[in-house]
Amino acid sequence: MSGVDGVALAVFVALFALVTVLGFVAARWRKADLDQLSEWGLGGRRFGTMVTWFLLGGDLYTAYTFVAVPALVYGAGALGFFALPYTVITYPFVFVVMPRMWSVAHKHGYITAADFVRGRFGSSTLALAVAVTGILATMPYIALQLVGIQVVLGAMGIRGDLPLVIAFVILAAYTYQSGLRAPALIAVVKDAIIYVTVIAAVVVIPMKLGGYGAIFDAVPPKKLLLAPEQMSAYSTLALGSALALFLYPHSMTGVLSSSGRKVIQRNTAMLPAYSLLLGLIALLGYMAIAAKVGSSPAYADGFERYGANFAVPALFLGSFPPWFVGFAFAAIAIGALVPAAIMSIAAANLFTRNIYREFLRRECTGKEEATVAKIVSLVVKFGALAFIVALKKEYAIALQLLGGVWILQTLPAIVVGLYTRWLHARALLAGWAVGMAVGTWMAWTLSFKAPVYALHVGGAVVPGYAALWALIVNLAVAVVGTAAAKALGAAPGRDATAPADYGE
Amino acid sequence: MGEARKSARAWQLLLLVPFVGTLWVPFYDALEPRVGGVPYFYWYQFLWIGIGAVITAVVYLATRRREP
Numbered sequence: 001m002s003g004v005d006g007v008a009l010a011v012f013v014a015l016f017a018l019v020t021v022l023g024f025v026a027a028r029w030r031k032a033d034l035d036q037l038s039e040w041g042l043g044g045r046r047f048g049t050m051v052t053w054f055l056l057g058g059d060l061y062t063a064y065t066f067v068a069v070p071a072l073v074y075g076a077g078a079l080g081f082f083a084l085p086y087t088v089i090t091y092p093f094v095f096v097v098m099p100r101m102w103s104v105a106h107k108h109g110y111i112t113a114a115d116f117v118r119g120r121f122g123s124s125t126l127a128l129a130v131a132v133t134g135i136l137a138t139m140p141y142i143a144l145q146l147v148g149i150q151v152v153l154g155a156m157g158i159r160g161d162l163p164l165v166i167a168f169v170i171l172a173a174y175t176y177q178s179g180l181r182a183p184a185l186i187a188v189v190k191d192a193i194i195y196v197t198v199i200a201a202v203v204v205i206p207m208k209l210g211g212y213g214a215i216f217d218a219v220p221p222k223k224l225l226l227a228p229e230q231m232s233a234y235s236t237l238a239l240g241s242a243l244a245l246f247l248y249p250h251s252m253t254g255v256l257s258s259s260g261r262k263v264i265q266r267n268t269a270m271l272p273a274y275s276l277l278l279g280l281i282a283l284l285g286y287m288a289i290a291a292k293v294g295s296s297p298a299y300a301d302g303f304e305r306y307g308a309n310f311a312v313p314a315l316f317l318g319s320f321p322p323w324f325v326g327f328a329f330a331a332i333a334i335g336a337l338v339p340a341a342i343m344s345i346a347a348a349n350l351f352t353r354n355i356y357r358e359f360l361r362r363e364c365t366g367k368e369e370a371t372v373a374k375i376v377s378l379v380v381k382f383g384a385l386a387f388i389v390a391l392k393k394e395y396a397i398a399l400q401l402l403g404g405v406w407i408l409q410t411l412p413a414i415v416v417g418l419y420t421r422w423l424h425a426r427a428l429l430a431g432w433a434v435g436m437a438v439g440t441w442m443a444w445t446l447s448f449k450a451p452v453y454a455l456h457v458g459g460a461v462v463p464g465y466a467a468l469w470a471l472i473v474n475l476a477v478a479v480v481g482t483a484a485a486k487a488l489g490a491a492p493g494r495d496a497t498a499p500a501d502y503g504e
Numbered sequence: 505m506g507e508a509r510k511s512a513r514a515w516q517l518l519l520l521v522p523f524v525g526t527l528w529v530p531f532y533d534a535l536e537p538r539v540g541g542v543p544y545f546y547w548y549q550f551l552w553i554g555i556g557a558v559i560t561a562v563v564y565l566a567t568r569r570r571e572p
Contacts, residue, residue: 078545081545081546081549084526084549084550084552084553085526085527085549085552087553088522088525088526088549088552088553088556089522089523089526089527089556091556091557091560092519092520092522092523092556092559092560093519095516095519095560095563095564096516096519211540211541212540212541212542213538213540213541213542214541215541216538216541216542216543216546217541224535224543224545225533225534225535225543225545226529226533226545231529231530231533234529235526235527235528235529238526238527239523239527262568265560265564265568266564268560268564269557269558269560269561269564270557272553272554272556272557273557275553276550276553276554279549279550279553283546504509504512
């Protein structure tokens with residue numbers, strides 16, 4: 001691939017311009033005082049079923065997912081499909097747990113999960129641990145969205161960091177102005193483009209390659225199924241990721257911005273439409289194998305620069321006319337902007353509520369809170385940008401992998417906390433610290449390159465997701481610690497919530 | 505209210521079914537039978553996306569409270 005295709009680029013830029021306008025116009029949508037954090041950072045908790053569907057769909061199924069999942073399938077085969085069971089089981093879990101979070105947050109005005117932990121356990125230290133974990137897990141995730149944009153820009157023949165910088169400056173500007181309303185409105189357009197792209201891809205490309213049977217026949221048989229030693233890795237990756245998904249601050253923001261419990265529950269039945277989309281996108285990895293993009297000299301340069309992440313862009317370049325390539329690449333790039341905006345807002349909410357207000361300025365006003373959050377959202381985005389421009393993207397990938405391990409360690413305080421406050425705040429803190437250490441250590445022994453750690457139990461070896469192993473240790477410490485705290489007669493912290501606040 | 509809550513809990517047990525169907529890999533780690541050239545491993549998991557959505561929809565409709 002050399003040179004820039006004018007048609008593809010024109011379509012790409014036109015779509016990008018359209019969503020930019022939408023991003024700024026969003027400030028006037030459902031007009032309210034954007035100098036209040038619940039308006040800027042949660043859209044006033046008024047998003048109904050359809051807006052929440054678009055918002056969460058755009059939020060959870062990110063551009064990086066759309067590039068990295070088929071890339072994993074392209075490289076590793078069946079193991080990459082763990083994304084399917086992962087998204088199948090996450091929604092039943094969310095159906096039961098998240099309406100409780102919505103109710104208690106609505107009642108007490110909580111904007112972040114750490115706000116809830118602060119109220120439930122009366123411990124600002126535990127809330128700080130939850131907030132810092134959320135911010136740490138989110139930052140590399142934002143950086144990876146940039147990797148998604150970089151790959152499609154590169155595939156169109158655009159080199160250098162300047163276009164990426166421009167895209168992010170625009171994103172930062174309308175997020176600053178419109179808050180959560182911007183990604184919510186853009187998500188509608190983004191999803192329409194993504195659905196059209198994927199449906200075209202899974203119809204047109206198999207026709208060219210001789211049907212689905214021919215595609216699967218072209219894949220080396222070893223890649224098509226899981227080896228026996230991969231099975232436990234597959235299911236623990238799916239379970240651990242499913243439990244972690246809604247602990248991420250950007251998912252929590254999507255949940256709390258909805259207008260009610262029913263909106264969340266309806267969405268758990270409707271969001272699987274995106275899982276179907278994700279499954280189809282995963283199949284693109286096999287289509288790339290069948291189309292032999294890896295051995296085509298035209299794409300050698302792209303694969304050298306971007307590795308397996310170039311598989312899907314190469315497949316599109318080889319299968320579609322230039323105008324549709326521009327359309328499809330715009331889908332991926334805009335698909336990066338929506339989650340990047342929500343993630344930066346979520347991280348800004350955490351910093352403002354659980355660090356700035358809690359530890360730096362107790363007496364801060366609502367307006368000051370919103371101003372701080374807006375500025376922090378800028379800092380977060382430019383931090384991610386600097387990271388990608390200045391450092392190797394492998395670091396961002398390794399950190400995002402660690403982020404998944406870390407975020408799951410907030411489950412005992414957040415999810416168990418929604419049901420019982422039997423666990424003592426200090427024991428939860430100890431469990432969190434041990435879980436973070438164990439998970440990080442496991443990832444370190446794998447050189448931060450793979451999430452699957454082989455656990456030796458007696459004589460057996462069980463390979464599984466490090467995040468889940470760390471969570472088990474975390475929970476064990478929390479339970480034992482609580483028993484010890486109760487035996488020593490340690491006073492439980494003050495619980496600001498009442499059983500009726502959870503709304504069942 | 506107590507009865508309604510008990511019945512809601514019972515309905516929610518249905519939500520465990522997708523966990524069993526997808527997390528026990530030996531159920532589906534096979535190539536045959538294929539459907540339209542697609543190996544069992546793949547169409548089985550795609551099928552669960554639909555089953556999972558239907559189950560959550562059923563539990564939602566059965567447990568939602570009658571309110572405006």
